[in-house]
Amino acid sequence: MIGIFDSGVGGLSALRAARELLPTRNFLYFGDTAHVPYGNRSPDAILRHTRTSLRFLCEAGVEAILVACGTASATALPRLRGEFSIPIFGIIEPTVEAALSATKNYRIAIAATKRTVESGAFSSALLCREARVRARGFPCPLFVPLVENGVLDKDDPLLHLAICRHLSPLRTFGADVLILGCTHFPLLADAIGEIYRGVALIDSGRAAATQLLSLPPRVERGECRFCVSDDPHSFENTAELLLGHAIRAERVKPHCSEF
Amino acid sequence: MIGIFDSGVGGLSALRAARELLPTRNFLYFGDTAHVPYGNRSPDAILRHTRTSLRFLCEAGVEAILVACGTASATALPRLRGEFSIPIFGIIEPTVEAALSATKNYRIAIAATKRTVESGAFSSALLCREARVRARGFPCPLFVPLVENGVLDKDDPLLHLAICRHLSPLRTFGADVLILGCTHFPLLADAIGEIYRGVALIDSGRAAATQLLSLPPRVERGECRFCVSDDPHSFENTAELLLGHAIRAERVKPHCSEF
Numbered sequence: 001m002i003g004i005f006d007s008g009v010g011g012l013s014a015l016r017a018a019r020e021l022l023p024t025r026n027f028l029y030f031g032d033t034a035h036v037p038y039g040n041r042s043p044d045a046i047l048r049h050t051r052t053s054l055r056f057l058c059e060a061g062v063e064a065i066l067v068a069c070g071t072a073s074a075t076a077l078p079r080l081r082g083e084f085s086i087p088i089f090g091i092i093e094p095t096v097e098a099a100l101s102a103t104k105n106y107r108i109a110i111a112a113t114k115r116t117v118e119s120g121a122f123s124s125a126l127l128c129r130e131a132r133v134r135a136r137g138f139p140c141p142l143f144v145p146l147v148e149n150g151v152l153d154k155d156d157p158l159l160h161l162a163i164c165r166h167l168s169p170l171r172t173f174g175a176d177v178l179i180l181g182c183t184h185f186p187l188l189a190d191a192i193g194e195i196y197r198g199v200a201l202i203d204s205g206r207a208a209a210t211q212l213l214s215l216p217p218r219v220e221r222g223e224c225r226f227c228v229s230d231d232p233h234s235f236e237n238t239a240e241l242l243l244g245h246a247i248r249a250e251r252v253k254p255h256c257s258e259f
Numbered sequence: 260m261i262g263i264f265d266s267g268v269g270g271l272s273a274l275r276a277a278r279e280l281l282p283t284r285n286f287l288y289f290g291d292t293a294h295v296p297y298g299n300r301s302p303d304a305i306l307r308h309t310r311t312s313l314r315f316l317c318e319a320g321v322e323a324i325l326v327a328c329g330t331a332s333a334t335a336l337p338r339l340r341g342e343f344s345i346p347i348f349g350i351i352e353p354t355v356e357a358a359l360s361a362t363k364n365y366r367i368a369i370a371a372t373k374r375t376v377e378s379g380a381f382s383s384a385l386l387c388r389e390a391r392v393r394a395r396g397f398p399c400p401l402f403v404p405l406v407e408n409g410v411l412d413k414d415d416p417l418l419h420l421a422i423c424r425h426l427s428p429l430r431t432f433g434a435d436v437l438i439l440g441c442t443h444f445p446l447l448a449d450a451i452g453e454i455y456r457g458v459a460l461i462d463s464g465r466a467a468a469t470q471l472l473s474l475p476p477r478v479e480r481g482e483c484r485f486c487v488s489d490d491p492h493s494f495e496n497t498a499e500l501l502l503g504h505a506i507r508a509e510r511v512k513p514h515c516s517e518f
Contacts, residue, residue, distance in 0.1 A: 040490075142404060142408060145404035158420040
């Protein structure tokens with residue numbers, strides 16, 4: 001069984017890709033809906049919530065975890081990996097690889113939460129690999145609330161305006177690649193793609209899921225269990241929109257002694 | 260010293276009114292930014308966060324608390340009042356009084372968070388007082404993220420679209436009064452008022468603040484201290500937009516043994 005973790009529904013974009021790649025595997029998805037959204041919270045709050053969530057998945061018996069949350073991957077994962085004895089995959093490295101394969105002019109834009117942009121995680125990883133890169137982060141604080149509330153239709157004028165609000169300097173910057181650096185954002189890819197035609201969109205959830213192919217192959221039942229840390233109903237409703245079929249989510253109480 | 264509590268910056272609309280009414284009083288404002296937004300969370304999560312926040316204010320020595328949060332007032336306050344020995348004011352009762360004074364046709368709409376609308380707190384309180392009322396709740400899940408991210412300009416087309424998205428059935432319903440049943444929403448009153456001219460808007464923060472006039476008069480220094488449970492910087496930035504002057508906020512750690 002493989003664990004997939006996100007603050008809310010965003011990681012379902014990674015789960016979808018992971019199930020396509022590994023159809024016989026069992027997955028345990030955990031959405032920390034008690035603390036969503038992570039993107040504006042302080043780095044130490046994100047660290048605490050991520051640690052609690054990863055411990056929950058470990059105790060449930062997963063053999064590896066995909067941290068399908070850009071904010072947690074960028075700010076908490078480097079400090080947390082040493083605390084766990086199983087493989088923990090983040091989204092930064094594989095997304096950066098995919099972006100570098102796609103760019104021709106080395107101008108790469110990163111759409112992410114405020115905290116991920118501030119962390120500089122994507123920009124540093126890009127520059128480490130390729131000195132010619134010019135990277136620029138675009139904080140998109142409204143995207144997660146829009147996705148969590150099911151505003152996903154590419155023809156929705158409200159979504160159109162929010163995208164232009166956050167990404168309008170993209171053309172001036174001249175990017176030929178846009179990293180969707182929060183796993184909620186690939187759920188808006190159709191809408192973003194329609195506005196910024198000709199810019200290659202890098203789906204961080206999909207890129208991250210490919211890492212799971214490195215695990216020893218195993219034939220399980222191809223099942224998926226969904227757990228959340230608060231009310232499951234909103235999660236179930238949005239998940240149905242995203243996955244195209246109904247799911248049941250259980251509410252669980254990961255232990256955490258801190259506020 | 261009087262305590263004012265909200266999940267985030269919304270309660271500043273009540274604080275502004277309270278300082279106008281009681282200019283010589285000291286105020287301690289607490290924004291539970293570690294858990295904002297409350298509006299989509301489960302009732303028991305809201306109860307726990309509200310209890311922790313009220314305890315923090317009590318321990319800091321306030322003599323009364325204004326719960327300037329619609330979601331907490333609607334879902335948690337009825338269960339929590341008995342746990343505290345100081346007066347605790349919510350926003351439901353005074354807002355309902357103001358709405359009943361303003362309506363002529365007894366059709367009253369309530370704009371609030373999802374959880375507040377589900378609680379039926381405003382509708383029940385209206386019907387208790389006036390049997391002729393027809394009340395209808397409109398969940399507005401995007402308003403809190405918009406306010407928390409400083410999208411406040413009444414001419415902002417994004418804000419305009421979000422308002423129409425959430426409130427468009429208002430005209431068909433025929434309301435002559437709209438309760439802004441979350442203290443974040445009065446910060447959007449200019450924008451809402453421009454779209455729904457002729458509908459009286461009830462500012463729940465202002466209505467709630469008038470209750471503080473019932474406290475024994477006291478001359479203090481007219482100072483205000485701001486505390487938050489997570490990163491103070493975003494709070495300070497949005498507070499400056501709302502209050503029209505810069506403030507400093509301290510980060511505090513209210514004790515809570517639960518996740």
